Amino acid sequence: MNRDQSPFSDVTVSHSSNAASAHQSRTLKTMVISTVRQHHINISxxxxxxxxxxxxxxxxxxxxxxxxxxxxxxxxxxxxxxxxxxxxxxxxxxxxxxxxxxxxxxxxxxxxxxxxxxxxxxxxxxxxxxxxxxxxxxxxxxxxxxxxxxxxxxxxxxxxxxxxxxxxxxxxxxxxxxxxxxxxxxxxxxxxxxxxxxxxxxxxxxxxxxxxxxxxxxxxxxxxxxxxxxxxxxxxxxxxxxxxxxxxxxxxxxxxxxxGVPADPAVAAAIMADVASSPAVLAVNGATTVHLAPEQLLVALSVWFREDMRSGEIEEAITAIEDRFHRERPEIIMLFVTPQTPKRYRQQQTYAMPTVTKPQLETGVH
Missing domain, CATH: 1.20.1510.10 (Cation efflux protein transmembrane domain)
Structure with a gap:
């Protein structure tokens, strides 16, 4: 998608000097990609x-x-x-x-x-x-x-x-x-x-x-x-x-x-399952959601991408997630995606939603 045509005003990538390394584990520690939609969603x-x-x-x-x-x-x-x-x-x-x-x-x-x-x-x-x-x-x-x-x-x-x-x-x-x-x-x-x-x-x-x-x-x-x-x-x-x-x-x-209250657990689980279905994603470690209004959600995701992906490829994968959410979940007006291994996610969380992985999607177990 052309950046000027994107419904999100910014896709920001910040990483350390060694982020050019081909190994994802070195870039995951410092990379955070966020997408923010700047136009509002109408109240029903x-x-x-x-x-x-x-x-x-x-x-x-x-x-x-x-x-x-x-x-x-x-x-x-x-x-x-x-x-x-x-x-x-x-x-x-x-x-x-x-x-x-x-x-x-x-x-x-x-x-x-x-x-x-x-x-x-x-x-x-x-x-x-x-x-x-x-x-x-x-x-x-x-x-x-x-x-x-x-x-x-x-x-x-x-x-x-x-x-x-x-x-x-x-x-x-x-x-x-x-x-x-x-x-x-x-x-x-x-x-x-x-x-x-x-x-x-x-x-x-x-x-x-x-x-x-x-x-x-x-x-x-x-x-x-x-x-x-x-x-x-x-x-x-x-x-x-x-x-x-x-x-x-x-x-x-x-x-x-x-x-500040989160989205309904069923809604959060559906969002995680949507992201986990992406070919670039190994697992969705967890999601933090907050209602800004009845039909406005802020969503922060911790995602484990394939280990062979570079930072540019991860950004493209997140852009694809962003585009799908824009079409299918317009209530998400602000999206943050943190590429992260499950181990690192667990270390940073005092509580966590269950990780959603590919096998769980195939068997229907969450």
Whole structure:
């Protein structure tokens, strides 16, 4: 491939003065070949659509919930209105994060901006916990300490029914969109493998909204049948607990992704097997992978090439690997390949993935 046409901006080879030797073992000690793709990979359009659909649904529902809360003096309905308003805010924040994460790498941020997606998801989790759960809890306590009888209850139930239809429709759209992409993987397994906290936030938000509506309906019904508005306050507190649990789970996932998580083991094993199938490769000693975004991977490989290969031939072999990955695995935006013997690799690793060799590929044993 012509260097100017390569999707990777640099193929850098550094080696000591004796690297011209024909014996590979003398060059492997000091040679590292890296390939870096400088254009960015788009965040899935599906993820953006899910956020936009959820945003419009939440905005519509927030308006009618606040109207119902004002007419009925229901604290649980007010909590639901705040919940939907928080969902609107989180949707806007997520869209901002998606837009920023698509920016190409710069000199100051050479790995790109993919992790902005993880940061803003973490910010969303904090917002849900502090405002969503906090306001709902305070409203519930206030209603229990200073009960106010509910009024216009029929409006409340009508609004709850309309909100439920909108939320169920939005969540159904989200689930069906993900189902079309996940193949044979389970729903939650697919979200985990993609390392996509945004889709997870949309799903959790939809589930929490529907559960919150059900609790509000129960609290309202009990308040009327028992003639005691304390049940309405208790429903508001229950909603705050649901929001807090969802926020903590989302924050934990986003924190893990911000620190850096590897590709799914099956994905890493497939990458190693692809490289090991090259005629120039004796074995792939191991792989280090890090998600920079749901569809952006950094991959570092330790590869044992044939002993009779010179440095120029090794570079050509790595270029062939690079070209194949560009065609078949566009999610790999940064690739490092270190020619290395298995012994040297084991000496440098505190942990290691099992080496993938030719016999293992032939027998199917990894």
């Amino acid at each position: 359009q599906m993820t953006t659509r899910l956020v936009v659909v959820g945003l419009f649904a939440d905005f519509s529902v927030a308006l009618i919930k606040f109207a119902a809360a004002y007419l009925s003096s229901s604290s649980s309905m007010m909590s639901e209105g705040v919940h939907s308003l928080i969902d609107v805010s989180t949707g806007l924040i997520l869209l901002y994060g998606i837009a920023n994460s698509r920016r190409p790498p710069t000199l100051e941020h050479q790995l790109g901006y993919g992790r902005e997606l993880y940061f803003w998801n973490f910010a969303v989790a904090i917002l849900i916990f502090s405002l969503g759960a906090g306001v709902a809890f305070v409203d519930g306590i206030h209603q229990m300490l200073h009960p106010v009888q509910l009024s216009n209850v029929a409006i409340n139930f009508a609004i709850l029914a309309i909100s439920a239809v909108v939320e169920v429709a939005s969540l159904t759209y989200t689930i069906r969109s993900i189902d079309r992409k996940r193949g044979h993987q389970s729903f939650h397994r697919y979200l985990y493998v993609r390392r996509d906290p945004t889709s997870l936030t949309v799903v959790f938000g939809g589930e929490a909204s529907i559960l919150g509506l059900a609790i509000t309906a129960i609290g309202t019904a009990l308040s009327i049948t028992q003639n005691n508005p304390i049940y309405d306050g208790a429903a508001s507190i229950a909603i705050s607990v649901i929001l807090a649990i969802a926020a903590v789970k989302l924050a934990a996932e986003s924190k893990s992704l911000l620190i």
